Amino acid sequence: MKFFIDTANLDEIRTAHRWGIVDGVTTNPSLIAKEGGDFISTIAEICTIVDGPVSAEVVAEDADTMVRQGKLLARVHDNVVVKVPLTVEGITATSRLSAEGIKTNVTLCFQPMQALLAAKAGATYISPFIGRIDDISWGGTELIAQIVEIYSNYPDLDTQVLAASIRHPAHMVECALAGAHVATIPFGAMRKLFNHPLTTSGNAAFTKAWEGVPDSDIEGQVTAWLAKNGR
Ligand code: E4P
Numbered sequence: 018m019k020f021f022i023d024t025a026n027l028d029e030i031r032t033a034h035r036w037g038i039v040d041g042v043t044t045n046p047s048l049i050a051k052e053g054g055d056f057i058s059t060i061a062e063i064c065t066i067v068d069g070p071v072s073a074e075v076v077a078e079d080a081d082t083m084v085r086q087g088k089l090l091a092r093v094h095d096n097v098v099v100k101v102p103l104t105v106e107g108i109t110a111t112s113r114l115s116a117e118g119i120k121t122n123v124t125l126c127f128q129p130m131q132a133l134l135a136a137k138a139g140a141t142y143i144s145p146f147i148g149r150i151d152d153i154s155w156g157g158t159e160l161i162a163q164i165v166e167i168y169s170n171y172p173d174l175d176t177q178v179l180a181a182s183i184r185h186p187a188h189m190v191e192c193a194l195a196g197a198h199v200a201t202i203p204f205g206a207m208r209k210l211f212n213h214p215l216t217t218s219g220n221a222a223f224t225k226a227w228e229g230v231p232d233s234d235i236e237g238q239v240t241a242w243l244a245k246n247g248r
Contacts, residue, residue, distance in 0.1 A: 018193050021070070021201040023181065025052045025059055029204035030066050041069035043144075043181065043201040045100065045124065046076055057093060064094035072122045072142075074100035075110070083110035091119045098122045098141060103131050108138045115139030122179060132164040136176035142199065146182035147192070157182070158191035165196040186210050 021041040022033050025048040033039045042063050049056050060073045071094070075086040087099035087110060098120040101107040111121045115138060122142040123135035127150060135143045145164060147157025161180050168174050177198035183189060186209050192200045202210075227233055 018197055019199040020207070021072075021179070021199055022067075022207060023048070023183070023201040023203050025049045025054075025063070026204065027052075027059070027062055027066070030063055033204060033207055034066055038207075039067055039069070041071060041096075041199070041201075042067050043072040043100070043122070043179075045072075045074050060090070060097065061093055064096050067096075069096060070098045070120065070122075070142075071096050072098045072100040072124075074102075074124065078106060080106040080109035080113065083107065084113050087114045087119060087121070088117070100124050100144075101140075103135060108134050111135065111140050112138040115141075124181070126164075127160070129160065129163045129167055132176075132178070133167060136168060136171075136174040140176045142177050142179040144179045144181040144201070147180055147188055148182035148184040150182075151184070158188060158195055161192055161197050162195035169196075 019040040020038050021043050022030055022039050023043045024030060025044045030042060049059060052059065060071060063071050073090045075083045077083045077086055083101055083106065090097050090099050099114055100122045101111050103123050103125045107123065111123055114121050120141040122144055123140040124144040126132050126135065126143050126145040132143045132145065143164065145160050147161060150157035150160055161178060164178050168176065168178065179199040179201060180192040180197040181201050183200055183202050183206055185206055189200055189202065189210060232238060
């Protein structure tokens, strides 16, 4: 499962990128507005940090405008993926953008047949919003499992399932078990993936034990050993 980071905050993207586990970035109009910066400069800057798909969303009601916006966004950087809402006009725009070889991420998916529509329109990614489904007392990760199963029934469809609206590490476990191709994760939830109290206490115990070792200089010892053994 690929990990995208779900933010427009450049510091968060730089930090997570340093961890070496970020395969791409998703943004949406709310995330861009929250950071307060210029939309296109932000997207262009993100593309210099992460060498992977970067979703930038169109904001329009009609397919013609979405297609025009999408074509412009796709020119900003080769890694830009045009994010399109799952409306009649959005699917129409997706179909037209896909026909021109422009990568798309169809967003705001809340039921499996919407995902099939996006795949038929040639979407590169479908984004089911699992947290928002949980918020209204259904099962967000059940939706992921249904879409993965439906897509696998029709191998000619190559749309990838991009689990979105993730809120916590348990969502990630369920997405991975369900076979999501990608999960897009807010910075805070991504940071929590590292945490386990037994990792923390175990690491502290190893560090303390090492303080009792007579020569604890690993680099010095290894360098000397390598020189002595001609390696
Ligand atoms: C990403 O593509 C989505 O826009 C995002 O995950 C939505 O998350 P939210 O439901 O927390 O706003």
